[in-house]
Amino acid sequence: xxxxxxxINRRSFLKASALAGxxxxxxxxxxxxxxxxxxxxxxxxxxxxxxxxxxxxxxxPDNIIKILNPNPEFGQNVMTSLPMxxxxxxxxxxxxxxxxxxxxxxVKLGPQFTGGSNSxxxxxxxxxxxxxxxxxxxxxxxxxxxxxxxxxxxTKGGILFHQKxxxxxxxxxxASKAAALPIPKEVKLKEPQHFNVVxxxxxxxxxxxxxxxxxxxxxxxxxxxxxxxxxxxxxxFGMKLKSFDAAETLKMPGIKAxxxxxxxxxxxxxxxxxxxxxxxxxxxxxKTTWEVMQARKKLNVQWEPAGDTKDTFGGRGQxxxxxxxxxxxxxxxxxxxxxxxxAKPAQQLRKDGDPETAFKNAAQIIERTYNAPFLAHNCMxxxxxxxxxxxxxxxxxxxxxxxxxxxxxxxxxxNLPGDKIEIQMTRMGGGFGxxxxxxxxxxxxxxxxxxxxxxKLVYTREDDMTxxxxxxxxxxxxxxxxxANKNLIGFHVKGGGIPEHAIHANRFPAGAVDNxxxxxxxxxxxxxxxxxxxPRSNFNAAAEQSFLxxxxxxxxxxxxxxxxxxxxxxxxxxxxxxxxxxxxxYAGILTLVKEKSGWGKPENKKYNRGVAAYFCHNSYxxxxxxxxxxxxxxxxERVFSAVDCGIVVNPDAAKNMVEGAVVDGIxxxxxxxxxxxxxxxxxxxxxxxxxxxxxxxxxxxEVHFVQNDIDPTGLGEPPFPPxxxxxxxxxxxSTGKRFYNQPFAPDLNKKEGKQI
Amino acid sequence: xxxxNIKVNGKVRQVEADPATPILxxxxxxxxxxxxxxxxxxxxxxxxxxxxxxxxxxxxxxxVSAVANQEITTIEGLSAxxxxxxxxxxxxxxxxQCGYCQAGQIMSAVSLLxxxxxxxxxxxxxxxxxxxxxxxxxxxxxxxxxxxxxx
Numbered sequence: 001x002x003x004x005x006x007x008i009n010r011r012s013f014l015k016a017s018a019l020a021g022x023x024x025x026x027x028x029x030x031x032x033x034x035x036x037x038x039x040x041x042x043x044x045x046x047x048x049x050x051x052x053x054x055x056x057x058x059x060x061p062d063n064i065i066k067i068l069n070p071n072p073e074f075g076q077n078v079m080t081s082l083p084m085x086x087x088x089x090x091x092x093x094x095x096x097x098x099x100x101x102x103x104x105x106x107v108k109l110g111p112q113f114t115g116g117s118n119s120x121x122x123x124x125x126x127x128x129x130x131x132x133x134x135x136x137x138x139x140x141x142x143x144x145x146x147x148x149x150x151x152x153x154x155t156k157g158g159i160l161f162h163q164k165x166x167x168x169x170x171x172x173x174x175a176s177k178a179a180a181l182p183i184p185k186e187v188k189l190k191e192p193q194h195f196n197v198v199x200x201x202x203x204x205x206x207x208x209x210x211x212x213x214x215x216x217x218x219x220x221x222x223x224x225x226x227x228x229x230x231x232x233x234x235x236x237f238g239m240k241l242k243s244f245d246a247a248e249t250l251k252m253p254g255i256k257a258x259x260x261x262x263x264x265x266x267x268x269x270x271x272x273x274x275x276x277x278x279x280x281x282x283x284x285x286x287k288t289t290w291e292v293m294q295a296r297k298k299l300n301v302q303w304e305p306a307g308d309t310k311d312t313f314g315g316r317g318q319x320x321x322x323x324x325x326x327x328x329x330x331x332x333x334x335x336x337x338x339x340x341x342x343a344k345p346a347q348q349l350r351k352d353g354d355p356e357t358a359f360k361n362a363a364q365i366i367e368r369t370y371n372a373p374f375l376a377h378n379c380m381x382x383x384x385x386x387x388x389x390x391x392x393x394x395x396x397x398x399x400x401x402x403x404x405x406x407x408x409x410x411x412x413x414x415n416l417p418g419d420k421i422e423i424q425m426t427r428m429g430g431g432f433g434x435x436x437x438x439x440x441x442x443x444x445x446x447x448x449x450x451x452x453x454x455x456k457l458v459y460t461r462e463d464d465m466t467x468x469x470x471x472x473x474x475x476x477x478x479x480x481x482x483x484a485n486k487n488l489i490g491f492h493v494k495g496g497g498i499p500e501h502a503i504h505a506n507r508f509p510a511g512a513v514d515n516x517x518x519x520x521x522x523x524x525x526x527x528x529x530x531x532x533x534x535p536r537s538n539f540n541a542a543a544e545q546s547f548l549x550x551x552x553x554x555x556x557x558x559x560x561x562x563x564x565x566x567x568x569x570x571x572x573x574x575x576x577x578x579x580x581x582x583x584x585x586y587a588g589i590l591t592l593v594k595e596k597s598g599w600g601k602p603e604n605k606k607y608n609r610g611v612a613a614y615f616c617h618n619s620y621x622x623x624x625x626x627x628x629x630x631x632x633x634x635x636x637e638r639v640f641s642a643v644d645c646g647i648v649v650n651p652d653a654a655k656n657m658v659e660g661a662v663v664d665g666i667x668x669x670x671x672x673x674x675x676x677x678x679x680x681x682x683x684x685x686x687x688x689x690x691x692x693x694x695x696x697x698x699x700x701x702e703v704h705f706v707q708n709d710i711d712p713t714g715l716g717e718p719p720f721p722p723x724x725x726x727x728x729x730x731x732x733x734s735t736g737k738r739f740y741n742q743p744f745a746p747d748l749n750k751k752e753g754k755q756i
Numbered sequence: 757x758x759x760x761n762i763k764v765n766g767k768v769r770q771v772e773a774d775p776a777t778p779i780l781x782x783x784x785x786x787x788x789x790x791x792x793x794x795x796x797x798x799x800x801x802x803x804x805x806x807x808x809x810x811x812x813x814x815x816x817x818x819x820v821s822a823v824a825n826q827e828i829t830t831i832e833g834l835s836a837x838x839x840x841x842x843x844x845x846x847x848x849x850x851x852x853q854c855g856y857c858q859a860g861q862i863m864s865a866v867s868l869l870x871x872x873x874x875x876x877x878x879x880x881x882x883x884x885x886x887x888x889x890x891x892x893x894x895x896x897x898x899x900x901x902x903x904x905x906x907x
Contacts, residue, residue, distance in 0.1 A: 075854030203850050210855035211846045212838040213791020213831030217856060220790035228785075253757055253774065289794075290774065290781040380795050380803060380856040429793075430890045431857030461796045652850055656896065660853055663892025665796045686800035686888065695881035697894035704765050 056108060057086060057134050063158055063172030066091050068102035070109035071119045072401055073206075073707050074431030075660075076651040076716045078119045080205045082127060084649055085120075088197040089131030089189060092158035094173070099205045100378040104403040104423035105198040111427075114401040115436050115531065117617035120649055124712050125189075132187040134178075138171050141178040145169075146199020190646060192709040201652035206427065216427040218398035219458065221386045226454040227256060229447045230292050232282040232299060233467060236679030237526045238255040238328045240306035240546035241280040249284070249298045254291030257451050258284050258299070263443060268412075269314025273405045276439040277468035277528045279309075285451050289458060302532035306526075324526050328679035331473075334498055335371070337523060338475045341367070341496050346521040349505035353515035355481075358490030362481035366554055370478070370543035372742040373673035375471035375532055376689060381429020385444035388454035393420040396445055399428035399435050406438030413442055414449065433531030437469050462684040470674055473498040474539040481515070486555045488566075490515040493544070499525045502536035507615060509548070509588060511579035512566035527676065533664070537616035538724065542669070542742065545725025547614035550738060559611050559729070560594050581615040588706050589613055589622040589642040597624035597640035598705050607638070610730030614722040617714030619645040620706075623662065623722050627730040634734045634748065636727065639701045643719055646710035655703045658719045662701050665723025667692025672747045690745075760820050764789065765833025768848050775821035780804045783830060791859050793833035795888070802887030805860040805867075806830050812867035814886075831859040834866065842866050845904035853891035859889050865901050874905055 058066040067083040083099045102109045111122065135155055142160040143150040146167050154161045157325055158171045192199075209216055233544065234240055246258035260282045264270060286292040307326040312319065359365060385398035400406060403423045411418050428435055444457035459467065474497040481490030491513040495503040505518035532538065552562035564587055569575075571583035590613050598604050599611070604626070613622035626638040639662050648654045671690035675682045683689040728739045731748075739747055760771050762779075764787060771786050778797075783789040783806070792815055795803030799814040806815045807829040834840050838847075842865050852858050861884070868875055868883040875883070880898050889897065 075852075077853070201850075204852060206855065207847050207850060207852060208838050210852045210858050211831075211843040211862060212834075213789075213859045217790075217793075219794065222788070222790070288773075288777075288781060288785040290777045290785070292773070293797075294776075346789075378853065378890060380801070380888065382794070428854060430854045432890075455885065461798075577859045656850065656853060656893065659895055660892035663894060664890075667892070685798050687798060691801075691888050691890065692892070692894075693885040693888060694894045694898065695885045697898075699877070699894070699895075701895055724851050 032502070042047055056102075059134075059171050059175040061172045061175065063170040064098060065090070065096065065158060065171065066098045066100055068109065070102050070112050070123065072112065072114040072399075072403070072425040072428060073101065073427035074114055074399070074401065074435065076114070076119065076657065077204060077650060078114070078483050080202055080653060081120055081649045082123055083205070084197050084202055085124065085127040086131040088195055089128045090135050091155040091157070094197050094202060096158060097372060101425060101427075102702055104407070104425065106404045112402075112404055114431065117432065117444070117619070117717040120712045121618065121714060123451065128189050129187060132189055132743065133184060136184045136187050137178040137181050138174050140181050140184075141174040142169055145174070147179065156276045175220070198649050199647065202650055204653065205330045206245070217381050217429050218384045218386065218426040219381055219429070221426055221456065223388065223454045226386070227285050227287065227399065227451065228292050229283055229285045229287050229292055229444070229455045230296055230460065231443060231457070231463070232284065232296050232301065233278045233463065234303050234373050236328055236678040237277065237468065237676065238306055238326050239277070242302040242304040244282060244302070245300040246499040248300075249295045249319045252291065252295045252298065255295045256285045256286035256287065258341045259450065261446060261450060263439065264444065267312050268321060269312050270403060270561070271314065271409050273402060273437055274409050274439065274442075275437045275528055275530055280365065281443060281446070283447055283450075285447065285455065292458075307715050323524075325524055326526065329527060329679050331373070331675040334473060334525075334676070338371075338473070338498065340497060341521050341523055342475060342477060342494065344521065346496070346519040348495055349503055349518040350510060352510070352513070352519050354494055355490050355515040355517040358515035359479065359481045359492065360482075362490065363484040364482040364486070364554070365479060366482070366551060367477065367479045368547055368550060368738070368740060370476050370740050371544065372474045372539050372542065373675060374529075375668060376465050376525065376683070377430070377432045377434035377469075377532060377670045377672045378465065378689065378691065379428070379430030379432060382461055383434070383440045383459040383467070384457060385441045385531055386454070386456045387441070387444035387448035389414060389445050389449040393422070394445055395422045396441055397422070397424035397426060398428055398444070399431070400438065400441060401428070401431050402435075402438070404411045404438070405440050406677045410442060410445055411439065414445060421479065433535065434469060437530050461686070465674075465689060466681040466684050468528035469530040469539065470527065471535075472500050472502070472529040476502065476539070476543045478543065480547070480551050482555065488513055488551065488555070492517045494519040494521075496521040496523070498523045498527065499529060502539040504536060504540060506578045506580045508570065508581055509566050510614065511574045511576060511583070512570040514575055516575065526679075537614060537717070537721040538635070541612065541614040541721030542618075542724030542728060545614065545722060546728040546738070549610070549612075549725070549729040549732070552649050558600070560590050560599060563590055563613065583645050585613055585706070589620045589644050592704055592706060593622040593624050593640055593642035596642060596702065597623065608634075608730050608733035609623055610726045610728065610733060612722040612725030612729060614718070616721060617717045619643065619713040619715060619718035621658075621719040621722055623719070623726040625723070625726040626729045627734050628696075629734065634731055635696070636698050636730070637700070639698050641701065641703045641719060642706065643703065643715070644706035644708070645715045645718065646708060646712045648705050649712060651705070654705065654715055657715050658703045659701045661719035662723055663692055663697050663731050665720050666696070666698070666727055669727040669742060670696070671743050673743045758821070760824065762820065762823055762828060763826065764828045765830060771820060773820050775819060777820045778816050779806065779818045779820055779823060779828065780815040783815065789830050789832050793856055793859055795857065795860070800888075801860075802864060803857050803859070803860040805863040805887065807863060807867060810867070810870060812864045817845070831863060834862070840866065841907045842869065842900070842904045845900040845907070848903065849896045849900040851893050851896040851900050853893055855875065857887060857889045861897055865897070868901065869905055875901065
């Protein structure tokens with residue numbers, strides 16, 4: 001192994017090597033921090049200081065160019081958009097590029113984390129640099145061969161040209177030579193006006209496989225001799241396994257094993273995303289899915305209350321214990337408890353000016369409370385994972401958003417070193433945050449180890465919906481102080497939730513109001529929660545944007561003009577510090593949606609219009625929702641969306657993402673909700689948990705992006721939260737009533753006295 | 757357990773299974789045809805939609821014992837190269853996000869167009885509302901169906 005030690009004064013390192021059979025392989029390694037010497041060698045895996053990002057390109061002598069996509073695909077289209085960024089700078093022919101999902105390798109391929117609307121944002125520079133560096137080396141190889149200055153070599157569509165001499169050659173023909181050249185220290189990236197791959201619509205590279213039913217997903221993964229496993233979990237949060245009798249079940253056809261096992265032994269130090277709901281696994285293993293499904297129904301099982309339990313969390317050298325209350329909770333009681341907590345003093349999150357005095361002196365105080373339930377992610381592909389664990393190594397494959405977070409825990413659970421664990425990421429049938437939590441991977445691996453066979457763990461839809469890791473249950477009370485001239489002189493938000501509150505204290509309208517107070521409180525629970533598309537924002541945007549609409553109404557102002565005036569204040573004379581939004585960009589989406597929707601135009605009078613805007617995940621989104629009554633029910637017929645996420649890499653796919661966010665938002669606003677009775681979820685499948693369908697989808701969703709050259713920011717999440725607020729505000733126009741409790745459909749139900 | 761001869765995508769296949777086994781699991785576990793997806797198991801989501809004698813059915817509710825001598829078509833058998841007009845329209849509109857539900861959506865759409873070659877908006881709503889798309893691609897699904905109806 002070759003070792004080179006040097007102090008780091010550059011951020012990137014490339015490793016070029018010849019492919020077997022000729023050709024170029026470029027590894028791009030990017031350092032997270034430049035604090036230590038680093039090692040270059042054949043085994044990059046051995047060097048733990050390589051922590052951030054790499055990508056890689058393979059070129060064969062016959063000019064096949066393959067780009068590995070680093071980040072797991074869950075429908076946000078990174079299999080297409082990330083390779084587009086490489087291809088842009090590589091100057092390769094997009095039509096001829098092959099794209100492959102990369103293996104889990106945080107050294108070569110970077111963080112490999114799908115979530116937080118971060119994929120394009122975090123890979124934007126490194127992947128373009130990767131493409132540009134490879135191009136530069138190919139140009140150098142051609143220049144040397146042709147004995148011409150590199151400045152005279154040009155590239156287009158995977159071909160090198162020397163115009164004066166008329167010489168040409170494919171990337172493939174120069175790949176081996178390029179691989180032997182020194183890595184250029186610096187490369188110049190294209191200015192946005194020269195983009196010809198990025199910013200033009202490119203079709204999903206897996207489109208054909210999807211429409212022909214190819215095995216892309218975790219649930220489709222198969223290996224010779226693979227068994228199917230299912231876990232029977234307690235019927236309620238706060239319960240645990242007491243005993244079981246499997247004698248009869250074991251005689252059923254195809255059944256191989258039934259056993260119980262702990263996921264984490266007592267005191268096991270969990271990582272931050274190792275959330276699990278039930279620690280005792282009651283496992284049924286058999287030959288086929290149907291046989292296991294039938295067998296588990298026949299099991300004779302006794303459950304008992306778990307009482308208070310303890311979770312141990314490790315990481316960052318700090319061990320901490322958390323007590324999980326054992327109560328069997330019910331939604332009504334939880335709601336009452338939230339009201340009690342809301343009346344108690346809470347933690348101050350931000351204070352500007354003197355809000356107490358402003359409220360004392362107010363001519364009018366408006367106070368409204370908003371509530372929202374637990375939400376289940378309901379990815380269309382239920383949780384599942386394949387595992388084949390032996391004494392020496394482990395292969396696991398399935399749908400996973402954050403392999404890098406799961407590997408250390410898996411290594412500890414299996415007592416294997418990280419380099420003996422191979423994680424393959426399949427295409428995910430949806431994620432929405434749910435698959436950032438790796439417990440189902442660990443479960444599959446422990447089961448495989450126990451039965452000493454390749455196993456696929458499958459959650460039924462019921463297992464999936466009743467397991468937990470939900471969007472939390474939230475509440476927030478907003479108060480506004482108006483003076484005698486109806487000016488906004490004070491703003492107060494106090495939010496809480498089970499088990500966390502949703503308040504982002506530094507977001508709008510913080511910075512736009514002189515006297516501002518944000519507070520938060522939370523109630524611990526055994527009902528587990530996790531990231532759900534735009535965590536916290538998905539509640540805040542509903543509550544805050546509904547409240548601002550009601551404020552505008554009380555002040556006799558247009559809801560868009562009211563927001564624009566506040567943003568003008570935040571820009572010109574911001575209140576306080578750490579306001580985490582850009583007032584100009586925020587105002588920009590409101591202005592754009594106002595224009596594109598024909599806001600205030602007489603031809604749109606037939607619609608009950610609601611508007612909302614929000615900033616999260618570094619991007620800005622606004623919607624105007626046009627509601628009509630259809631068959632006596634409010635129906636969102638049209639939506640106009642304006643989004644500022646900087647440069648839009650793949651415009652048509654980006655539109656698709658916004659359209660989907662709008663539909664998802666309307667669906668969850670009207671119907672989404674998971675309730676509990678004595679710890680038991682009251683919804684276990686789609687006959688009880690209502691999802692939006694084709695007939696409830698708008699006829700038209702018109703998406704507009706702000707055109708600018710700002711580096712790309714998030715897109716998967718930002719358009720989702722403001723949909724809730726826009727729908728609530730349109731509902732007010734449709735019904736004359738404000739909607740404070742999500743989901744909205746049951747309240748419509750009450751009003752109209754009929755079932756929805 | 758019993759033996760069944762079933763006809764899938766034009767071929768007769770022999771399967772040994774519990775007679776109550778839904779065709780969904782016969783396709784996926786016995787015949788290695790994973791294009792048909794499991795979503796709910798209770799005929800609420802449409803991910804498992806296949807054709808039985810040309811009509812859309814939810815394969816999670818169709819026991820293997822009930823399909824003798826009938827033609828089953830799955831997404832894998834819809835066309836040789838993914839060039840059925842509905843598949844082409846799906847690609848043209850770049851419908852998919854995660855893609856998991858799309859096989860079921862396509863099988864439903866093909867069946868709809870067989871019965872109503874020129875569907876109205878309401879026809880599409882009525883027929884396609886049995887298929888859930890969690891990513892919310894419904895507007896593109898509708899546009900693709902209307903496009904496929906033109907060809």
